[in-house]
Amino acid sequence: MTKTFGDVRAVDDLTFSVRPGIVTGFLGPNGAGKSTTMRMILGLDRPTAGVALIDGKPYHELREPLRTVGALLDAKWVHPNRSAKAHLQWMAASNGIPGSRVDEVLRLVGLTDVAGKKAGGFSLGMAQRLGLAGALLGDPKVLLFDEPVNGLDPEGIVWIRKFMQRLAAEGRTVLVSSHLLSEMALTAEHLVVIGRGRLVSDSPVQEFVDRSSEASVRVRSPQLEVLRGALAAQGLAVETDGVGADGAAALIVRGTTTDAVGQIAGGQGIVLHELAAQRGSLEDAFMKMTGDDVQYHADVMGGAL
Numbered sequence: 001m002t003k004t005f006g007d008v009r010a011v012d013d014l015t016f017s018v019r020p021g022i023v024t025g026f027l028g029p030n031g032a033g034k035s036t037t038m039r040m041i042l043g044l045d046r047p048t049a050g051v052a053l054i055d056g057k058p059y060h061e062l063r064e065p066l067r068t069v070g071a072l073l074d075a076k077w078v079h080p081n082r083s084a085k086a087h088l089q090w091m092a093a094s095n096g097i098p099g100s101r102v103d104e105v106l107r108l109v110g111l112t113d114v115a116g117k118k119a120g121g122f123s124l125g126m127a128q129r130l131g132l133a134g135a136l137l138g139d140p141k142v143l144l145f146d147e148p149v150n151g152l153d154p155e156g157i158v159w160i161r162k163f164m165q166r167l168a169a170e171g172r173t174v175l176v177s178s179h180l181l182s183e184m185a186l187t188a189e190h191l192v193v194i195g196r197g198r199l200v201s202d203s204p205v206q207e208f209v210d211r212s213s214e215a216s217v218r219v220r221s222p223q224l225e226v227l228r229g230a231l232a233a234q235g236l237a238v239e240t241d242g243v244g245a246d247g248a249a250a251l252i253v254r255g256t257t258t259d260a261v262g263q264i265a266g267g268q269g270i271v272l273h274e275l276a277a278q279r280g281s282l283e284d285a286f287m288k289m290t291g292d293d294v295q296y297h298a299d300v301m302g303g304a305l
């Protein structure tokens with residue numbers, strides 16, 4: 001799909017598919033086009049070019065959309081004076097879903113005790129749960145969540161993460177967007193990464209990290225300079241790392257394995273005090289892959305302040 005707003009190419013020739021049974025993370029910096037993509041999948045925005053299919057059909061051709069696809073785009077989308085239960089009853093009634101399902105979804109998301117309370121007074125975490133309940137009303141096979149953990153406390157984040165994984169384990173198709181890389185690494189099995197509306201990567205989480213973050217080895221030795229010379233003699237790139245807890249410096253050796261470093265040290269009779277494989281984080285990988293994205297750098301700065 002492609003979507004332009006005036007001069008802005010919010011989504012640019014983006015193609016990917018989302019499989020059932022796993023959580024697929026939809027990752028990209030702020031403004032990358034995640035929400036626009038999700039809105040197009042749900043028929044809320046019309047693509048400038050291309051099409052999104054759910055189970056082989058565009059959204060508007062689904063006979064009972066809520067029974068096929070559930071979505072949580074904006075948790076605050078409730079009437080503030082309506083109770084949680086009334087809100088869901090209204091949704092159910094307008095979609096031909098039996099009222100009995102309302103109590104079921106309230107129980108699923110743990111809101112039974114506050115079902116009669118006004119949704120306007122809900123905390124963000126409770127509002128998210130109510131949004132999830134709405135998405136689950138039609139017991140759909142496909143679920144879309146846009147930044148569901150934004151603003152939640154750690155407990156709420158863990159709860160949402162587990163909930164999504166459970167939905168996927170039930171065989172559903174779960175697509176969840178986020179700009180939080182660390183969170184996606186814990187939640188998703190597969191990652192679709194976009195930057196400036198374009199596809200950057202479409203692969204299992206681990207593969208994404210492996211491919212884009214360089215492996216290195218951290219090694220400490222009381223004979224650090226001898227070791228440095230032995231490694232350099234083998235053509236390895238060696239850097240000095242910061243001073244460790246015991247006051248000793250360490251070496252970082254790039255593009256090699258602990259086996260190779262151990263072998264070289266052993267061959268020269270060099271004593272080692274530490275030999276550890278290091279792998280870049282998902283954060284590093286993402287920075288690298290969307291490195292040209294100015295909007296992303298702005299986001300990182302914002303997050304750090």
Ligand SMILES: Nc1ncnc2c1ncn2[C@@H]1O[C@H](COP(=O)(O)OP(=O)(O)OP(=O)(O)O)[C@@H](O)[C@H]1O
Binds near residue numbers: 005009028034037
């Ligand atoms: N209705 C609109 N009119 C004009 N520009 C828009 C509109 N909706 C989105 N955009 C622009 O399209 C780009 C993609 O926005 P989108 O909200 O899809 O990104 P996102 O990845 O979901 O980011 P965020 O996490 O910040 O919401 C942005 O440059 C945004 O300003």
